[in-house]
Amino acid sequence: xxxxxxxxxxxLICSAYVMAQDVKSIESFTTGMDKKEGFLNYYWNAKxxxxxxxxxxxxxxxxxYPSLAQGIGSNxxxxxxxxxxxxxxxxxxxxxxxxxMVEPNYAYRAISEDPLEKQAVEQSFAKSIHFGFEIRAExxxxxxxDLTPFLxxxxxxxxxxxxxxxxxxxxxxxxxxxxxxxxxxxFPLNSEFEAIITLTGDNAGPYLREVVPTPTIVTMxxxxxxxxxxxxxxxxxxxAFTPREFDPRIGYGGIQFFDYATPISEPIVKKYISRHRLQxxxxxxxxxxxxxxxxxxxxxxxxxxxxxALMEGTAWWNQAxxxxxxxxxxxxxxxxxxxxxxDIRYNIIQWVHRSTRGWSYGASVIDPRTGEILKGxxxxxSLRVRQDFLIAQGFLGNYETDTTKVKEITQMSIDRLKQLxxxxxxxxxxxxxxxxxxINGRASxxxxxxxxxxxxxxxxxxxxxxxxxxxxxxxxSIIWGYQDFPDNADEKAELEKIVQNxxxxxxxxxxxxxxxxxxxxxxxxxxxxxxxxxxxELKRVMDLRRIALREFxxxxxxxxxxxxxxxxxxxxxxxxxxYQTEAAAKVLGGADYNFALRGDGQVIYEPVPATKxxxxxxxxxxxxxxxxxxxxxxxxxxxxxxxxxxxxxxRETFKRHTGLGFDPLAPAEASAGMxxxxxxxxxxxxxLVSQKIMKGDLPxxxxxxxxxxxxxxxxxxxFRNNSYYAQIDRMVAMLFLDQLMMLANNKNAAMEARAxxxxxxxxxxxxxxxxxxxxxGFARLTLLxxxxxxxxxxxxxxxxxxxxxxxxxxxxGYEWLEQDCEWK
Numbered sequence: 001x002x003x004x005x006x007x008x009x010x011x012l013i014c015s016a017y018v019m020a021q022d023v024k025s026i027e028s029f030t031t032g033m034d035k036k037e038g039f040l041n042y043y044w045n046a047k048x049x050x051x052x053x054x055x056x057x058x059x060x061x062x063x064x065y066p067s068l069a070q071g072i073g074s075n076x077x078x079x080x081x082x083x084x085x086x087x088x089x090x091x092x093x094x095x096x097x098x099x100x101m102v103e104p105n106y107a108y109r110a111i112s113e114d115p116l117e118k119q120a121v122e123q124s125f126a127k128s129i130h131f132g133f134e135i136r137a138e139x140x141x142x143x144x145x146d147l148t149p150f151l152x153x154x155x156x157x158x159x160x161x162x163x164x165x166x167x168x169x170x171x172x173x174x175x176x177x178x179x180x181x182x183x184x185x186x187f188p189l190n191s192e193f194e195a196i197i198t199l200t201g202d203n204a205g206p207y208l209r210e211v212v213p214t215p216t217i218v219t220m221x222x223x224x225x226x227x228x229x230x231x232x233x234x235x236x237x238x239x240a241f242t243p244r245e246f247d248p249r250i251g252y253g254g255i256q257f258f259d260y261a262t263p264i265s266e267p268i269v270k271k272y273i274s275r276h277r278l279q280x281x282x283x284x285x286x287x288x289x290x291x292x293x294x295x296x297x298x299x300x301x302x303x304x305x306x307x308x309a310l311m312e313g314t315a316w317w318n319q320a321x322x323x324x325x326x327x328x329x330x331x332x333x334x335x336x337x338x339x340x341x342x343d344i345r346y347n348i349i350q351w352v353h354r355s356t357r358g359w360s361y362g363a364s365v366i367d368p369r370t371g372e373i374l375k376g377x378x379x380x381x382s383l384r385v386r387q388d389f390l391i392a393q394g395f396l397g398n399y400e401t402d403t404t405k406v407k408e409i410t411q412m413s414i415d416r417l418k419q420l421x422x423x424x425x426x427x428x429x430x431x432x433x434x435x436x437x438x439i440n441g442r443a444s445x446x447x448x449x450x451x452x453x454x455x456x457x458x459x460x461x462x463x464x465x466x467x468x469x470x471x472x473x474x475x476x477s478i479i480w481g482y483q484d485f486p487d488n489a490d491e492k493a494e495l496e497k498i499v500q501n502x503x504x505x506x507x508x509x510x511x512x513x514x515x516x517x518x519x520x521x522x523x524x525x526x527x528x529x530x531x532x533x534x535x536x537e538l539k540r541v542m543d544l545r546r547i548a549l550r551e552f553x554x555x556x557x558x559x560x561x562x563x564x565x566x567x568x569x570x571x572x573x574x575x576x577x578x579y580q581t582e583a584a585a586k587v588l589g590g591a592d593y594n595f596a597l598r599g600d601g602q603v604i605y606e607p608v609p610a611t612k613x614x615x616x617x618x619x620x621x622x623x624x625x626x627x628x629x630x631x632x633x634x635x636x637x638x639x640x641x642x643x644x645x646x647x648x649x650x651r652e653t654f655k656r657h658t659g660l661g662f663d664p665l666a667p668a669e670a671s672a673g674m675x676x677x678x679x680x681x682x683x684x685x686x687x688l689v690s691q692k693i694m695k696g697d698l699p700x701x702x703x704x705x706x707x708x709x710x711x712x713x714x715x716x717x718x719f720r721n722n723s724y725y726a727q728i729d730r731m732v733a734m735l736f737l738d739q740l741m742m743l744a745n746n747k748n749a750a751m752e753a754r755a756x757x758x759x760x761x762x763x764x765x766x767x768x769x770x771x772x773x774x775x776x777g778f779a780r781l782t783l784l785x786x787x788x789x790x791x792x793x794x795x796x797x798x799x800x801x802x803x804x805x806x807x808x809x810x811x812x813g814y815e816w817l818e819q820d821c822e823w824k
Contacts, residue, residue: 026139026144030144039189051148051193055145056142062091064090077207084364087368089106107258108121108258109258109261173199176217180194191226192226194222194342232369246273247499250502251446255370273371274372283484283485294329295333297346298314298334299341306351306385311334314349316445317330318331319469349378350377360424361378362378363379378421379424388416393409393556395453395548398555399558412451426474429481434447440506444477445470450528476507520586523587523592529583545576548576549573564640565646566639567639567652588699590608591691607695607698614699620678626732654666654804669802676732685756719779741789
């Protein structure tokens with residue numbers, strides 16, 4: 001037994017010796033390889049196509065994030081060129097013959113000078129190990145690892161995104177993937193690696209088939225960035241960057257974490273804003289140049305005149321920094337020919353192409369420890385401007401010749417691009433959307449704007465379609481987020497002064513959570529709305545829409561264009577009211593509120609007055625009348641079936657029941673279905689049920705549904721003829737019944753709201769029977785539908801109303817109008 005133990009021990013010692021001899025020096029191992037020095041030295045071996053990374057420092061934190069260098073080109077899948085992945089603070093730790101890439105857990109910390117207190121938190125929560133590398137060579141404490149397997153992976157989650165959008169089942173094919181050397185580079189503060197990644201799969205969906213030459217083989221370029229992080233200790237001493245605590249009254253994105261070193265009398269969750277590093281050379285001066293300006297670089301791939309428009313809109317932000325006391329602190333330049341857009345030193349505005357129109361984005365690379373923005377990355381979709389051109393074409397188009405009004409239409413589109421650039425760059429400065437700013441006119445580029453459309457002297461005017469400059473709220477938010485205070489200043493007190501000054505000006509902040517849900521509460525926070533009174537504006541928009549449809553002619557499209565294509569121009573004109581309708585619906589059952597802090601004097605929660613709620617409801621009901629919904633006869637005669645090789649784009653045209661022919665009821669069905677869905681939204685219905693508790697004169701759901709039954713169903717004339725208007729009336733009535741059934745059958749809706757919906761359905765049934773119209777085909781269908789619902793509500797088919805053509809980001813409409821009637 002003893003002899004066997006000695007033999008085993010000798011074997012292990014000898015094996016260890018042999019293994020030690022196998023680990024070559026870095027100099028020996030990399031003979032013949034191309035060395036690239038920079039932030040992290042690496043070697044390229046052209047013989048085997050592999051990248052070897054030299055690690056000289058262990059347990060030192062750096063930032064890693066993946067991105068997409070070449071995308072797929074489908075807005076629906078979302079894998080766009082330039083898309084940023086999630087940031088990860090990582091460090092390399094040695095474990096025997098391995099190097100682990102470890103991500104500490106910065107969501108849970110102890111901001112303390114006590115190392116044991118920090119250690120207790122660190123050991124209480126899990127960390128993440130992203131990869132384990134085998135050491136291939138070693139010299140003087142430096143090790144060499146093969147980085148290639150880490151780079152040849154689906155780092156951005158393309159397989160997941162393709163699956164989530166139901167575009168097929170794909171997998172990584174390493175045999176068709178490789179390092180892409182032209183974009184694998186080293187810089188002083190970052191090391192950049194790029195790989196050609198090929199996915200193969202089955203059952204490719206329509207989005208993939210639209211943009212990939214062979215849909216079962218999807219090849220893209222994925223990028224990996226390793227970036228130097230700021231020295232926190234040096235920053236603490238020099239105050240070069242100080243995290244700024246979040247204030248809900250001023251909109252900023254940022255980071256949050258648990259700080260277990262917090263006294264039990266204080267909140268344990270800390271929230272910091274995201275912002276760029278910016279210091280005044282002289283913080284005591286009212287106006288000072290910065291130590292280092294914030295510079296954004298424009299993608300030279302954007303063509304003129306678009307490129308100049310984007311640079312001009314981006315440069316507007318310098319107005320806000322001037323208001324904060326900086327001189328030339330924000331600059332815009334064209335990306336130099338020898339610069340790499342992946343270099344962390346360059347804030348980039350990228351011009352991206354897709355097969356369909358889509359959203360633009362403003363993203364940032366952020367230090368997860370402090371909230372500091374290390375790099376701004378804007379992605380602007382190229383097709384969006386064509387949609388703006390189409391909207392302007394609907395109002396101004398008059399193609400007597402191919403150039404008639406083109407100059408004016410193009411100018412509106414270019415002006416929109418300026419605003420779009422400013423908006424997306426605003427996100428990369430740390431600012432979220434501010435959807436209540438339009439109550440103050442053009443107070444923020446962080447709202448969603450619509451073109452300012454006016455009509456006078458028999459003409460539409462888009463000359464003031466968009467604001468040319470930064471808004472007052474934007475200035476206030478930059479002053480609060482970026483002001484550099486002298487050392488002797490009480491920063492918290494100074495920031496509160498800025499907030500109070502902002503509130504005194506009536507500048508407010510509400511964002512996506514307050515505006516995007518169709519059932520949201522605020523009567524003022526809306527996407528693509530206009531002015532301070534949503535109902536007044538809806539009335540005005542309805543008038544503009546009526547005029548636009550009345551004056552709609554075949555000259556809205558160029559000569560020699562297939563006539564069927566005029567439908568694309570019609571859609572934004574017919575649906576011109578869509579977003580203002582949504583805004584007005586939020587007045588019904590709505591309440592004004594703010595992100596108020598105790599004692600700051602703001603309105604906390606105040607229901608919209610009864611008269612205004614009823615005005616909103618009555619105006620919404622006008623959008624359900626056949627007079628509003630009918631497509632004018634002269635337009636119906638303009639639209640034949642689609643020409644050969646000019647297939648209808650389902651995003652830009654009306655869905656239909658009629659096959660190839662244009663469906664005269666389809667636009668009305670889409671529009672009416674939208675209004676009815678908004679009025680009977682389950683959350684709005686619940687507020688209508690309960691708001692009388694707060695104020696006795698407020699409208700109730702019973703009042704609203706009773707009026708709707710009266711106006712939409714109790715109309716004997718709609719049963720007696722087959723006119724266009726009568727067909728619209730019947731369609732709207734049935735859509736209303738569908739909405740009632742869905743509300744009644746919604747287990748998540750308030751009990752009182754569901755009961756009210758059942759009562760309205762009973763009212764319709766009783767009226768049909770008592771008025772002897774049950775013999776009519778439409779009445780019989782209705783009664784059968786109600787019986788089926790009563791017998792088996794679980795099996796009742798929900799409304800199959802035709803959906804409206806895609807809205808966002810088509811943005812049809814009417815932002816911040818300042819024509820003959822000024823905002824009050």
